[in-house]
Amino acid sequence: MSFFKQIFSVAWLSVRTIRQRIGSSAVAVVGIAGVVIVFVAVLSIAEGFQAAMKNAGQPDRALIMRGGASDEMSSGLAGDAVEVMKQAPGIRRENNQPLASTELYVIVDLPKRSTMTAANVPMRGIVPITPQVRYDTRIMAGRMLTFGTNEIVAGRGAAAQFAGVSVGSQIKTGQVTWTVVGIFEAGGSVAETELWADARVVQGAFRRNNSFQSVLVRLESPEQFTKTKNWLTTNPQLNVSVVDESVYYSDHSANMTTLIRKVGFGIAVLMAVGAVFGAILTMYTAVSTRTREIATLRALGFNTTSVVISVLVESLVLGGLGGLAGGVLAYVAFNGYQTSTMNFQTFSQVAFAFAVTPWLLAQGLTYALIMAFFGALLPAVKAARLPIASALREL
Amino acid sequence: MKYLPLIWKSLWRRKVRTTFTLLSIFIAFLLFGLLMTIRAAFSLGVDLAGLDRLVLIHKISLVMPLPESYKGRLQTMPGVEIATHNSWFGGVYQDPKNFIAQIAVEPTEFMEIYKEYKLPPQQKKAWLEDRQGAIAGKDIAERFGWKVGDRIPIQATIWQPKGGGTTWEFNLVGIYDGDAGVDKTQFFFRYDYLNENRAQGEGLVGWYIVKIKDASQSLKMAQTFDEMFANSQAETKTTTEKGFVEGFAKQIGDIGSIMIAILVAVLFTILLVVGNTMAQAVRERTSELAVLKTLGFTDTAVLALVLAESLFVAVVGGGLGLFMAWLIVQGGDPTGGFLPAFTLPNRDIVTGVALMVLVGVVAGILPAAGAMRLKITDALRKA
Numbered sequence: 001m002s003f004f005k006q007i008f009s010v011a012w013l014s015v016r017t018i019r020q021r022i023g024s025s026a027v028a029v030v031g032i033a034g035v036v037i038v039f040v041a042v043l044s045i046a047e048g049f050q051a052a053m054k055n056a057g058q059p060d061r062a063l064i065m066r067g068g069a070s071d072e073m074s075s076g077l078a079g080d081a082v083e084v085m086k087q088a089p090g091i092r093r094e095n096n097q098p099l100a101s102t103e104l105y106v107i108v109d110l111p112k113r114s115t116m117t118a119a120n121v122p123m124r125g126i127v128p129i130t131p132q133v134r135y136d137t138r139i140m141a142g143r144m145l146t147f148g149t150n151e152i153v154a155g156r157g158a159a160a161q162f163a164g165v166s167v168g169s170q171i172k173t174g175q176v177t178w179t180v181v182g183i184f185e186a187g188g189s190v191a192e193t194e195l196w197a198d199a200r201v202v203q204g205a206f207r208r209n210n211s212f213q214s215v216l217v218r219l220e221s222p223e224q225f226t227k228t229k230n231w232l233t234t235n236p237q238l239n240v241s242v243v244d245e246s247v248y249y250s251d252h253s254a255n256m257t258t259l260i261r262k263v264g265f266g267i268a269v270l271m272a273v274g275a276v277f278g279a280i281l282t283m284y285t286a287v288s289t290r291t292r293e294i295a296t297l298r299a300l301g302f303n304t305t306s307v308v309i310s311v312l313v314e315s316l317v318l319g320g321l322g323g324l325a326g327g328v329l330a331y332v333a334f335n336g337y338q339t340s341t342m343n344f345q346t347f348s349q350v351a352f353a354f355a356v357t358p359w360l361l362a363q364g365l366t367y368a369l370i371m372a373f374f375g376a377l378l379p380a381v382k383a384a385r386l387p388i389a390s391a392l393r394e395l
Numbered sequence: 396m397k398y399l400p401l402i403w404k405s406l407w408r409r410k411v412r413t414t415f416t417l418l419s420i421f422i423a424f425l426l427f428g429l430l431m432t433i434r435a436a437f438s439l440g441v442d443l444a445g446l447d448r449l450v451l452i453h454k455i456s457l458v459m460p461l462p463e464s465y466k467g468r469l470q471t472m473p474g475v476e477i478a479t480h481n482s483w484f485g486g487v488y489q490d491p492k493n494f495i496a497q498i499a500v501e502p503t504e505f506m507e508i509y510k511e512y513k514l515p516p517q518q519k520k521a522w523l524e525d526r527q528g529a530i531a532g533k534d535i536a537e538r539f540g541w542k543v544g545d546r547i548p549i550q551a552t553i554w555q556p557k558g559g560g561t562t563w564e565f566n567l568v569g570i571y572d573g574d575a576g577v578d579k580t581q582f583f584f585r586y587d588y589l590n591e592n593r594a595q596g597e598g599l600v601g602w603y604i605v606k607i608k609d610a611s612q613s614l615k616m617a618q619t620f621d622e623m624f625a626n627s628q629a630e631t632k633t634t635t636e637k638g639f640v641e642g643f644a645k646q647i648g649d650i651g652s653i654m655i656a657i658l659v660a661v662l663f664t665i666l667l668v669v670g671n672t673m674a675q676a677v678r679e680r681t682s683e684l685a686v687l688k689t690l691g692f693t694d695t696a697v698l699a700l701v702l703a704e705s706l707f708v709a710v711v712g713g714g715l716g717l718f719m720a721w722l723i724v725q726g727g728d729p730t731g732g733f734l735p736a737f738t739l740p741n742r743d744i745v746t747g748v749a750l751m752v753l754v755g756v757v758a759g760i761l762p763a764a765g766a767m768r769l770k771i772t773d774a775l776r777k778a
Binding site: 069340 | 430457552626630645653657661663665667672677679
């Protein structure tokens with residue numbers, strides 16, 4: 001019992017006296033906070049990007065593209081083949097209409113607000129049934145476009161990231177002028193980066209005749225996927241590949257998220273090694289300024305274990321403070337920060353928001369404590385080994 | 396110079412401390428080197444893009460095709476040295492996750508315009524003779540273990556072959572190399588092979604590259620081209636290749652600022668840690684420094700001694716860190732094809748050295764000034 005009491009009183013003593021070593025303690029806290037900020041911020045980019053792509057997929061939707069096509073951009077489907085696809089079993093029907101959205105996916109150049117340089121903005125040609133298939137989208141300002149006209153609705157992300165996209169504004173692409181009549185939201189998913197126009201008008205403007213690029217179908221239930229897929233892929237009239245929409249989007253974000261994660265973790269690991277060295281230095285400084293104090297404690301009969309633990313506890317307190325401060329700062333500064341990047345697989349822009357998730361914050365804090373622990377190990381051992389007589393004489 | 400042993404001795408007075416200070420600075424500059432490399436890589440080799448090369452894309456966007464017939468009209472324009480076109484193939488080699496840029500080109504014109512791609516003469520000849528011939532960059536060839544003579548199957552995503560199926564086969568006839576910064580991860584094959592064998596889209600090309608005689612005329616020429624094709628079926632947008640690459644890099648986002656923000660955080664932290672350590676080192680030695688002064692060392696000499704110590708730590712630690720970064724970068728792109736221009740620019744090495752000196756001076760200046768101002772009598776009594 002007295003053993004624990006000893007540990008506790010020495011640890012409490014070193015925590016209470018942190019204030020007297022405020023300079024070097026602050027260095028440790030700031031150093032660790034810095035690492036945690038960078039760690040959380042970089043990984044929140046990957047989290048946000050992945051969330052935007054993940055939210056786009058619904059388990060009860062399937063995407064039909066030409067066989068061999070890896071994405072909507074490279075796919076192409078003839079108008080008459082599309083009519084056959086609509087007959088596939090398992091597709092949900094409303095008022096006797098199959099919920100199959102025949103779509104085009106093209107790219108237009110619009111200036112990015114942040115740099116005013118041209119960016120590849122995806123434009124999707126849609127049909128009147130599309131809103132029932134893409135049931136997770138909602139017009140949040142203005143109104144839905146009128147089919148048969150040059151009207152478009154823009155995603156929330158597109159309106160935020162690209163110049164000149166707002167209700168009432170006009171967008172010129174080539175020789176066609178479009179009028180933005182509404183802004184829609186889609187749960188923060190990648191669809192919010194898109195501009196939607198009538199597929200028939202897009203066919204004309206982009207010289208696609210009567211062809212589409214993909215068909216997005218809403219299934220009666222997610223379990224119908226295999227049945228629908230088999231029917232479509234074994235039909236001799238068709239040459240298509242069918243993918244689960246959520247699989248499609250997670251595949252298309254895999255490269256990008258892996259890249260960000262690799263770079264992010266690499267930077268964070270190096271910074272952590274640097275921070276551990278920094279913490280070691282700081283704790284050494286702390287121990288050496290307390291040399292006489294520690295020697296006095298030991299002369300009074302406190303055992304070495306309690307001295308070691310007191311140094312570790314002090315460091316963990318500082319590390320915890322740094323981790324918390326870093327996490328809070330990263331959250332305040334970066335959570336929800338809107339930006340956009342290019343997804344190389346479709347050559348088009350994806351707007352997303354940095355996402356500082358609780359899980360990331362927990363990782364950051366754990367990381368801070370690990371750094372603090374390893375930073376304090378050597379100095380703690382040094383403190384315990386000080387020969388009492390000579391230590392008392394020092395500085 | 397004669398004080399060197401003195402500086403050396405005081406540095407190693409606390410071995411562990413000096414070692415860890417060196418290591419902290421080492422890591423900081425290792426990071427500096429790597430982050431600057433990433434920053435340069437994300438600018439996609441913009442420094443190498445030519446000002447005398449213009450890129451013509453479809454006005455609506457890069458992915459819209461242009462007619463093959465524009466070549467003849469561009470070629471006859473005054474001031475044009477050579478015009479050619481490229482087409483994006485976008486196929487898949489083995490696994491969709493293997494990202495390889497495959498581009499259909501006209502070999503003769505291509506090699507004339509892109510002198511930075513170095514190809515041995517006999518391989519050039521072989522390429523001109525073989526319609527199915529293709530050349531690959533050194534890095535990509537190493538990655539997949541390709542050798543000249545290999546047959547490389549690629550699955551079509553956009554351009555389906557006329558004969559059915561989805562596979563295109565190419566003969567690897569050459570492997571190109573280039574100076575640092577040249578993208579050695581691309582795969583080039585012949586446009587005539589693509590055009591004759593694709594199921595649809597005959598006569599359509601991706602974009603045009605025009606080499607002009609006088610780089611100073613680039614803006615004017617760009618305007619002339621765009622006017623020439625205005626109100627046609629396919630209007631164009633012309634920029635210098637440098638502007639084009641820059642614009643493309645900007646589409647990825649502002650990686651540069653993110654990297655610099657991280658570095659500021661790193662360097663600031665290092666400055667705090669090293670400054671704190673130097674201050675501690677001077678505090679511990681108060682009596683020693685007083686003795687030095689008693690022996691006749693001037694205030695300035697003491698200031699210089701402490702500063703020299705701090706500078707030494709910063710420059711040696713930082714220098715080794717930057718060298719380490721350089722060594723790692725020599726190993727090439729770690730992401731397997733995403734960052735083709737993976738090199739540490741000379742400009743950033745110079746900046747790095749300047750930063751080391753700055754860190755050394757800033758971290759050492761306060762403790763050094765403190766040491767300079769020490770009064771012998773006070774200092775001796777303090778001990």
